[in-house]
Amino acid sequence: MELDKMDENDWKYHGEGNKSLVVSHLQHCKVLRLLKFPSEDSAHTRQTAEQAFRHIPNIVDYSKYVMKPLLGEKYVHSGEVVKLPLDFVRQLSLKVQQERPELRCDKVMDTFSGCGLCLPNLTQLPLHHLRDHSPPICVEIKPKCGFLPFSRHITKECKCKVCRFCMHQHYKLANGKWKRLSRYCPLDLFSGSKQRMYVALKNLLEEPQNNLKIFKGGELIFSCKDDAKQQPELNDLIQHLRPYFPHSNSLYNGHQPGKAVLNEFIQVICSALLSGGDSNRSGEPRKVHLSESRPHCEASPFPRDLLRNGNHGLPKDSVLAKILQVQMLDNLDIEGIYPLYKRVEQYLEEFPRERNRLQIDGPYNETFMDTVKNCPSEDDGSVEYAVGKVHQYRVAMTAKDCSVMITFAPCEEDEEHQLNLEKPRFTYSVSILDLDPKPYEGIPHQNKLDTKIVNYYLRSTQAPP
Numbered sequence: 310m311e312l313d314k315m316d317e318n319d320w321k322y323h324g325e326g327n328k329s330l331v332v333s334h335l336q337h338c339k340v341l342r343l344l345k346f347p348s349e350d351s352a353h354t355r356q357t358a359e360q361a362f363r364h365i366p367n368i369v370d371y372s373k374y375v376m377k378p379l380l381g382e383k384y385v386h387s388g389e390v391v392k393l394p395l396d397f398v399r400q401l402s403l404k405v406q407q408e409r410p411e412l413r414c415d416k417v418m419d420t421f422s423g424c425g426l427c428l429p430n431l432t433q434l435p436l437h438h439l440r441d442h443s444p445p446i447c448v449e450i451k452p453k454c455g456f457l458p459f460s461r462h463i464t465k466e467c468k469c470k471v472c473r474f475c476m477h478q479h480y481k482l483a484n485g486k487w488k489r490l491s492r493y494c495p496l497d498l499f500s501g502s503k504q505r506m507y508v509a510l511k512n513l514l515e516e517p518q519n520n521l522k523i524f525k526g527g528e529l530i531f532s533c534k535d536d537a538k539q540q541p542e543l544n545d546l547i548q549h550l551r552p553y554f555p556h557s558n559s560l561y562n563g564h565q566p567g568k569a570v571l572n573e574f575i576q577v578i579c580s581a582l583l584s585g586g587d588s589n590r591s592g593e594p595r596k597v598h599l600s601e602s603r604p605h606c607e608a609s610p611f612p613r614d615l616l617r618n619g620n621h622g623l624p625k626d627s628v629l630a631k632i633l634q635v636q637m638l639d640n641l642d643i644e645g646i647y648p649l650y651k652r653v654e655q656y657l658e659e660f661p662r663e664r665n666r667l668q669i670d671g672p673y674n675e676t677f678m679d680t681v682k683n684c685p686s687e688d689d690g691s692v693e694y695a696v697g698k699v700h701q702y703r704v705a706m707t708a709k710d711c712s713v714m715i716t717f718a719p720c721e722e723d724e725e726h727q728l729n730l731e732k733p734r735f736t737y738s739v740s741i742l743d744l745d746p747k748p749y750e751g752i753p754h755q756n757k758l759d760t761k762i763v764n765y766y767l768r769s770t771q772a773p774p
């Protein structure tokens with residue numbers, strides 16, 4: 310990419326989250342990720358520019374030195390910091406404005422810092438487009454927290470029975486964030502049981518909210534509708550998928566062929582999620598049982614009497630096992646972390662200069678990673694222990710908020726990296742994205758939010774009729 314010849318016409322709107330906006334290159338398999346700010350902040354341009362200036366390199370370091378060693382080389386692409394001409398960024402911001410969904414327009418794209426992140430376009434398969442293939446399908450899942458907390462600091466029993474995602478659904482519905490409850494439960498997806506994973510993915514398809522997006526040839530073809538009342542079109546999706554599963558069109562003698570297509574599609578996603586990235590090895594991969602606590606969520610719609618069936622536990626090198634392992638660095642729960650956060654705060658009040666040494670706001674380098682890895686398991690009352698646990702908590706929060714990208718396309722004979730399915734055969738790749746550091750300052754908010762979600766859940770589900 311020649312940075313002095315950047316032309317906004319080579320790029321188009323690709324998507325956005327709460328923190329960043331992404332544009333994709335029209336020819337190359339690349340995207341640019343740009344930060345966003347609350348629109349009222351944009352008045353303080355110098356300050357916001359400086360923020361982005363520091364934040365983008367921080368994001369890359371955090372991915373490179375912290376998340377990548379924890380999640381595995383093969384799944385994480387850290388990308389590189391690029392310095393963009395301000396004129397290009399301003400033109401780009403104007404160009405993409407009309408494509409942006411209304412519910413995201415409370416924030417504006419950063420056009421001040423000229424700093425961006427260049428990443429491979431994970432909705433595409435590298436080199437794939439060079440051949441005359443069908444365009445790749447990409448499934449993006451934001452799985453959220455896949456375990457029930459087990460910390461002795463927990464004061465509300467329901468937190469150990471109903472998962473955070475399922476409780477949060479009720480709160481979001483009450484606050485108008487969504488119009489319908491999602492029946493997706495992360496504990497089913499992370500179970501490693503094909504049956505439960507199938508149900509979880511089916512429920513994501515029925516109510517994707519911001520946990521599921523599907524792309525074809527790099528274009529978004531399925532996601533939650535901007536108008537929260539409208540249901541996404543499963544039938545349209547089936548039409549898109551049909552050519553990828555020609556075999557299933559003849560199944561069931563034409564009865565509900567759409568169902569057969571969706572069924573096979575879900576099987577492909579499941580296999581990719583359970584694969585170790587290199588699927589050519591034979592034999593049963595070793596299973597890990599990470600969850601020490603109850604592995605089932607009482608709010609999940611999965612039938613309880615079927616829980617004993619099937620194969621549980623995730624293959625050790627699978628993307629979900631990796632993510633779950635990092636999520637479980639949060640072993641004290643916010644209720645155990647908040648007092649430690651206050652210990653750190655008190656210490657910093659007395660010794661403000663220590664903030665740098667303790668790497669509260671980074672830099673996110675090997676030393677930071679050492680603190681995360683070598684934090685003692687028992688509280689010795691020190692500020693070092695408190696900082697170590699707070700660092701671990703923040704790392705876990707990142708893993709609870711990341712997304713998995715599964716990109717696949719039909720492949721020719723003897724191509725590598727095939728899913729181990731009878732028919733059809735796919736080339737695929739699995740990656741993890743959105744691995745930004747979560748701010749230290751966010752901990753008091755997390756503490757309040759936790760109380761609100763739990764209290765609201767208890768009131769709404771246990772209130773007398």
Ligand code: ATP
Pocket residue numbers: 323324325326327328329330331340342428429430431432449522710712742743745
């Ligand atoms: P969130 O609100 O989930 O924290 P975010 O603001 O941090 O999101 P991302 O999730 O990184 O932003 O990016 C927003 C969207 O852009 C993603 O959901 C994904 O669809 C798309 N995207 C991001 N990075 C890539 C990539 N490398 N390749 C393809 N698409 C990408």
Ligand code: MG
Pocket residue numbers: 326327711712743
């Ligand atoms: Mg995201």
Ligand code: ZN
Pocket residue numbers: 471472473474475476493494495496606607608609
């Ligand atoms: Zn649940």
Ligand code: MG
Pocket residue numbers: 326328710743744745
């Ligand atoms: Mg994010």
